[in-house]
Amino acid sequence: MRKREVLTPMPKTKFIKIECPDCGNEQVTFSHASIVVKCNICGRELVRPTGGKAKILTEKIKEV
Numbered sequence: 931m932r933k934r935e936v937l938t939p940m941p942k943t944k945f946i947k948i949e950c951p952d953c954g955n956e957q958v959t960f961s962h963a964s965i966v967v968k969c970n971i972c973g974r975e976l977v978r979p980t981g982g983k984a985k986i987l988t989e990k991i992k993e994v
């Protein structure tokens with residue numbers, strides 16, 4: 931039996947790396963996140979969905 935490969939076409943979603951301004955933790959998320967993204971370490975809100983493009987609440991953003 932062969933595993934069926936499912937290739938999901940990605941819409942204009944980019945991965946971005948954001949740095950928490952409070953604790954310096956870096957984590958990777960989508961540029962169009964549809965849920966609130968919080969820092970894994972301190973719980974600070976880093977990305978807030980706005981219906982379209984997510985609002986990034988940190989200035990330290992890198993494209994991955």
Ligand SMILES: [Zn+2]
Pocket residue numbers: 950951952953954955969970971972973974
């Ligand atoms: Zn943090």
